[in-house]
Amino acid sequence: MEVPPETALAIRVVGLEKRYGERVALAGVDLRVQKGEALGLLGPNGAGKTTTLRVLSTLVGRDAGEVSVLGLDPERDGAQLRARLGVVPQEIALYGPLTARENLRFFGRAHGLAGARLTERVDWALEAASLVDRSGDAVQGFSGGMKRRLNLVASLLHGPEVVFLDEPTAGVDPQSRNHLFEMIEGLCKAGLTLIYTTHQMGEVERLCNRIAVMDQGRIAAVGTLAELAALPAVRGNAGARLELVGGRDPAEAANLLRGAGFDVELHTRPHDLESIFLVLTGRALRDESETDG
Amino acid sequence: MWQTILALIAKDILIFRRDRTALALTFLLPLALGSVFGTAMSGIMGGGSDSAPLRVGLAVEDRDRTGASRALVAALSAANGLDVDVVDDAERRVESGKRACAILIPEGYEAGLAAGRTPELVLLRDPAQAISQQVVLFQLAPVLLQQRIATEGPGLFDRALELLDFPAAGRPGASAVLRASFDDIQTLLLETPAASAAEAAPTASAFDPLADLPGFLGLDVRDAAGNREDGPPRSAGAAHAFSAMAVMMLLFTVVGAGGTLLQERNEGTLTRLQLTPAAGNAVLLGKLGSVGLIALLQLVVLFAFAGLVYGVPVLADPLPLAVVSCTWVLLAVDIGLFLAVVCRSQKQLEGLSTLIILVMSALGGAWFPREITPEWFRAVGSFLPVAWAMDAFHGIFWYGKGLLPTDTRDGIGREVLQMAGLAAVLLVLSVRIFARRYGERAR
Numbered sequence: 112m113e114v115p116p117e118t119a120l121a122i123r124v125v126g127l128e129k130r131y132g133e134r135v136a137l138a139g140v141d142l143r144v145q146k147g148e149a150l151g152l153l154g155p156n157g158a159g160k161t162t163t164l165r166v167l168s169t170l171v172g173r174d175a176g177e178v179s180v181l182g183l184d185p186e187r188d189g190a191q192l193r194a195r196l197g198v199v200p201q202e203i204a205l206y207g208p209l210t211a212r213e214n215l216r217f218f219g220r221a222h223g224l225a226g227a228r229l230t231e232r233v234d235w236a237l238e239a240a241s242l243v244d245r246s247g248d249a250v251q252g253f254s255g256g257m258k259r260r261l262n263l264v265a266s267l268l269h270g271p272e273v274v275f276l277d278e279p280t281a282g283v284d285p286q287s288r289n290h291l292f293e294m295i296e297g298l299c300k301a302g303l304t305l306i307y308t309t310h311q312m313g314e315v316e317r318l319c320n321r322i323a324v325m326d327q328g329r330i331a332a333v334g335t336l337a338e339l340a341a342l343p344a345v346r347g348n349a350g351a352r353l354e355l356v357g358g359r360d361p362a363e364a365a366n367l368l369r370g371a372g373f374d375v376e377l378h379t380r381p382h383d384l385e386s387i388f389l390v391l392t393g394r395a396l397r398d399e400s401e402t403d404g
Numbered sequence: 405m406w407q408t409i410l411a412l413i414a415k416d417i418l419i420f421r422r423d424r425t426a427l428a429l430t431f432l433l434p435l436a437l438g439s440v441f442g443t444a445m446s447g448i449m450g451g452g453s454d455s456a457p458l459r460v461g462l463a464v465e466d467r468d469r470t471g472a473s474r475a476l477v478a479a480l481s482a483a484n485g486l487d488v489d490v491v492d493d494a495e496r497r498v499e500s501g502k503r504a505c506a507i508l509i510p511e512g513y514e515a516g517l518a519a520g521r522t523p524e525l526v527l528l529r530d531p532a533q534a535i536s537q538q539v540v541l542f543q544l545a546p547v548l549l550q551q552r553i554a555t556e557g558p559g560l561f562d563r564a565l566e567l568l569d570f571p572a573a574g575r576p577g578a579s580a581v582l583r584a585s586f587d588d589i590q591t592l593l594l595e596t597p598a599a600s601a602a603e604a605a606p607t608a609s610a611f612d613p614l615a616d617l618p619g620f621l622g623l624d625v626r627d628a629a630g631n632r633e634d635g636p637p638r639s640a641g642a643a644h645a646f647s648a649m650a651v652m653m654l655l656f657t658v659v660g661a662g663g664t665l666l667q668e669r670n671e672g673t674l675t676r677l678q679l680t681p682a683a684g685n686a687v688l689l690g691k692l693g694s695v696g697l698i699a700l701l702q703l704v705v706l707f708a709f710a711g712l713v714y715g716v717p718v719l720a721d722p723l724p725l726a727v728v729s730c731t732w733v734l735l736a737v738d739i740g741l742f743l744a745v746v747c748r749s750q751k752q753l754e755g756l757s758t759l760i761i762l763v764m765s766a767l768g769g770a771w772f773p774r775e776i777t778p779e780w781f782r783a784v785g786s787f788l789p790v791a792w793a794m795d796a797f798h799g800i801f802w803y804g805k806g807l808l809p810t811d812t813r814d815g816i817g818r819e820v821l822q823m824a825g826l827a828a829v830l831l832v833l834s835v836r837i838f839a840r841r842y843g844e845r846a847r
Contacts, residue, residue, distance in 0.1 A: 170675065189683075190683075193679055193680060198675075200676060202671060203671075203672070204671065204673045206673060218680075221680040222681065223681060223682075265676070
């Protein structure tokens with residue numbers, strides 16, 4: 112895998128460690144994200160995705176390691192970094208009794224916007240979220256998709272350069288999801304740096320240039336989809352598919368079956384991201400709390 | 405169907421058992437409030453044969469300074485339910501609410517007794533502390549009655565029959581019986597121990613102890629607190645009630661509003677706020693400001709109503725009221741925020757705050773006047789912010805106190821300082837706990 116030059120990096124993480132009491136949440140995370148890149152951050156529950164993002168976004172400190180976002184240290188330069196950072200939370204972090212416009216104006220003001228600039232950005236956000244017609248309605252009456260769209264643009268009001276998206280499409284219908292995808296693709300085209308966490312592999316395949324797979328507090332692998340599929344562990348594990356037909360080479364198994372008088376057709380298809388993910392992280396259930404990890 | 409019903413019952417009981425807040429509210433709150441009320445009321449309603457009667461402070465100013473006046477002071481001091489202070493400023497003590505009553509022994513007291521005249525004593529009273537006055541009167545009765553018997557003799561009983569509305573036709577006969585038994589009655593009076601207020605409760609006769617007894621005992625009763633000559637008439641009940649509402653209901657308001665901090669955490673908006681450049685203490689201080697404004701508005705509406713409808717003198721001296729209101733709002737908001745940052749869930753906050761507010765309000769005098777409670781109960785209450793706020797608001801509304809003491813009146817500066825001090829401590833603690841619990845924030 113090609114290592115990007117340091118000057119082109121938006122995010123640089125080396126040996127990041129974080130403990131909660133006795134529990135190790137991050138056990139030496141190494142990650143580099145280029146400016147303008149959309150990185151998909153995948154991992155089972157408790158892998159450390161949320162903790163990584165919380166450290167990067169200044170919400171929690173770290174126990175060890177080096178972290179730099181846009182050249183700033185989240186611990187030392189928190190206020191400066193937050194002014195250039197957008198975080199789209201997994202929750203619908205909006206005030207239900209307030210209207211869409213009131214929500215946006217409030218969050219804009221909290222980010223230091225005022226006057227004409229605030230009005231301009233709020234209008235842009237309502238337009239981007241296709242909520243102009245509903246801007247005067249209380250958010251608590253919105254559908255899940257409308258709330259998700261508003262949740263997204265509320266994090267973009269101040270014009271961040273780096274955006275973390277934590278499962279931004281959870282619980283929405285296909286149309287709203289597609290609209291959200293288009294909005295996020297627009298962010299990519301605008302040159303923003305994105306880190307996208309989700310359990311929906313298809314979303315990462317569609318939106319992200321590269322993918323980082325986390326497991327047990329570490330980055331298990333990083334690369335493009337093709338690069339991940341070409342990893343020895345993944346490629347070698349292709350034989351696992353033979354488990355379906357006897358645990359051996361499919362062609363050989365198919366020949367054996369044919370020799371035994373079966374009419375067999377062998378179909379092969381490339382790895383999809385979900386199969387890569389499962390190979391890399393295993394199939395065992397992970398029921399730890401996401402916020403803990 | 406029965407299986408479903410039984411399953412529902414079992415499920416609800418299981419959930420109830422696991423809900424610590426519900427358990428506390430269901431079982432602990434009644435116990436706590438029952439204990440508080442039971443203890444408070446035992447002072448005036450009796451607490452059994454071995455319980456101590458309610459003791460009431462009585463200021464005595466001896467302007468005669470003679471053997472007879474000193475003997476009277478000694479007799480009053482020996483009364484079972486009185487804590488007598490011999491002072492030089494009896495009126496001021498009553499005027500400031502420090503004493504419910506005071507006895508003024510005028511100059512010429514001994515000379516009057518020697519001349520066979522009825523002794524003229526002045527009873528200064530605070531109309532806001534009626535229960536204490538009742539206790540004082542019943543404690544004074546045996547002492548002063550003995551004096552009157554000594555000076556007026558059996559003729560006193562004619563007046564007693566008149567006061568008791570004894571039928572006029574039967575009075576001569578009854579008077580004769582009383583005169584015949586004079587020695588026995590005198591003996592009985594001397595041997596009878598001081599009665600508690602409850603034991604001496606008035607019967608169904610027309611005799612009104614508070615109205616009639618002082619005159620019968622030769623007391624000249626004067627109001628020394630509440631209704632000032634230079635101000636409108638005041639209602640002691642309204643002054644206490646609106647002070648209490650200002651204190652107790654404000655606490656409920658701010659705890660509810662402070663709980664929105666937990667709501668914001670649950671809904672994710674708190675995290676979003678923490679991701680703004682000026683996050684950190686700004687979030688907590690912003691919450692303090694919004695809750696404080698709501699609380700202040702509540703006080704304005706409450707006091708406007710109290711002034712317009714019940715004549716509570718809210719505008720008699722606006723500065724002390726404004727200072728006390730702002731200080732109490734600050735302290736109450738800090739209490740609310742402190743509970744909000746300490747509690748881990750809204751349910752926990754609801755349970756804990758209900759318990760704390762109700763018990764603190766009862767101990768601090770927001771539910772019933774502290775004068776009716778036992779001494780140790782009052783001592784505990786005096787350490788609580790509710791008591792400070794009650795004393796401050798009631799001091800303004802009823803006693804007309806200002807921020808600073810004057811020659812004739814105490815001030816409420818001490819209460820204001822106590823509230824401000826605790827507010828500062830709670831604010832610092834809240835900020836620290838908030839930073840640790842809600843952020844582990846980056847610097």
